[in-house]
Amino acid sequence: MRRHCHAGLGRKDTTHPRRTGGVGTKPWRSIEAEKALEGQSPDRSTFVKAAEAALRDAKPASENAFKVELTRRCIVRALAMSTKSA
Numbered sequence: 001m002r003r004h005c006h007a008g009l010g011r012k013d014t015t016h017p018r019r020t021g022g023v024g025t026k027p028w029r030s031i032e033a034e035k036a037l038e039g040q041s042p043d044r045s046t047f048v049k050a051a052e053a054a055l056r057d058a059k060p061a062s063e064n065a066f067k068v069e070l071t072r073r074c075i076v077r078a079l080a081m082s083t084k085s086a
Contacts, residue, residue, distance in 0.1 A: 030050075030053065030054035032053040032054060032056065033050040033051070033053045033054035033075070034050075035053070036049045036050040036052075036053040037050050037079075042079075042083040044076065044080065047075070047076045047079040047080060048072075048076055050075065050079065051071075051072045051073075051075035051076050051079075052072070054071075054075060055068055055071060055072055055075075058071075
Protein backbone atom coordinates (compact mmCIF):
# COMPACT_ATOMS: atom_id res chain seq x y z
CA MET A 1 0.00 0.00 0.00
CA ARG A 2 1.40 3.39 -0.96
CA ARG A 3 1.30 6.06 1.71
CA HIS A 4 0.36 9.64 0.95
CA CYS A 5 0.85 12.85 2.86
CA HIS A 6 -1.94 14.95 4.22
CA ALA A 7 -1.98 17.88 6.61
CA GLY A 8 -1.98 15.48 9.55
CA LEU A 9 0.96 13.47 8.20
CA GLY A 10 -0.38 10.12 9.34
CA ARG A 11 -1.53 11.29 12.73
CA LYS A 12 -5.02 10.35 13.83
CA ASP A 13 -5.67 13.88 15.08
CA THR A 14 -5.67 16.04 11.97
CA THR A 15 -7.49 18.95 13.60
CA HIS A 16 -4.23 20.49 14.82
CA PRO A 17 -2.26 21.89 11.87
CA ARG A 18 1.52 21.84 11.91
CA ARG A 19 3.01 25.15 12.99
CA THR A 20 6.48 26.61 13.17
CA GLY A 21 7.52 28.21 16.45
CA GLY A 22 10.75 29.76 17.70
CA VAL A 23 11.34 31.56 14.40
CA GLY A 24 9.31 34.68 15.03
CA THR A 25 7.23 36.15 17.80
CA LYS A 26 4.48 33.54 17.45
CA PRO A 27 3.93 30.17 15.77
CA TRP A 28 2.51 30.47 12.26
CA ARG A 29 0.60 28.17 9.98
CA SER A 30 1.38 27.71 6.31
CA ILE A 31 -1.62 26.78 4.19
CA GLU A 32 0.76 26.70 1.21
CA ALA A 33 2.92 24.03 2.86
CA GLU A 34 -0.16 22.00 3.74
CA LYS A 35 -1.28 22.16 0.11
CA ALA A 36 2.18 21.05 -1.04
CA LEU A 37 1.89 17.97 1.20
CA GLU A 38 -1.68 17.03 0.35
CA GLY A 39 -1.87 13.73 -1.54
CA GLN A 40 1.89 13.46 -2.05
CA SER A 41 4.24 10.65 -1.12
CA PRO A 42 5.92 11.31 2.23
CA ASP A 43 9.50 11.68 1.01
CA ARG A 44 12.29 14.21 1.21
CA SER A 45 11.43 15.83 -2.11
CA THR A 46 7.86 16.48 -0.96
CA PHE A 47 9.09 17.86 2.37
CA VAL A 48 11.54 20.21 0.65
CA LYS A 49 8.74 21.52 -1.58
CA ALA A 50 6.52 22.05 1.46
CA ALA A 51 9.31 23.93 3.27
CA GLU A 52 9.92 26.10 0.22
CA ALA A 53 6.20 26.86 0.00
CA ALA A 54 6.08 27.75 3.69
CA LEU A 55 9.02 30.13 3.40
CA ARG A 56 8.33 31.60 -0.04
CA ASP A 57 7.29 34.98 1.37
CA ALA A 58 9.77 35.10 4.26
CA LYS A 59 11.22 38.56 4.78
CA PRO A 60 14.10 38.27 7.24
CA ALA A 61 16.01 41.23 8.60
CA SER A 62 19.70 41.39 7.73
CA GLU A 63 20.78 40.15 11.17
CA ASN A 64 18.58 37.06 11.12
CA ALA A 65 18.54 36.00 7.46
CA PHE A 66 20.13 32.69 8.53
CA LYS A 67 16.80 31.72 10.09
CA VAL A 68 15.23 31.12 6.68
CA GLU A 69 17.62 28.30 5.80
CA LEU A 70 17.58 27.02 9.39
CA THR A 71 13.79 26.92 9.32
CA ARG A 72 13.78 25.18 5.94
CA ARG A 73 16.02 22.44 7.31
CA CYS A 74 13.96 22.13 10.51
CA ILE A 75 10.71 21.78 8.56
CA VAL A 76 12.15 19.03 6.36
CA ARG A 77 13.56 17.17 9.36
CA ALA A 78 10.37 17.52 11.42
CA LEU A 79 8.25 16.23 8.56
CA ALA A 80 10.61 13.30 8.01
CA MET A 81 10.59 12.44 11.70
CA SER A 82 6.80 12.70 11.90
CA THR A 83 6.33 10.07 9.20
CA LYS A 84 8.59 7.43 10.76
CA SER A 85 6.96 4.60 12.62
CA ALA A 86 7.38 4.60 16.39
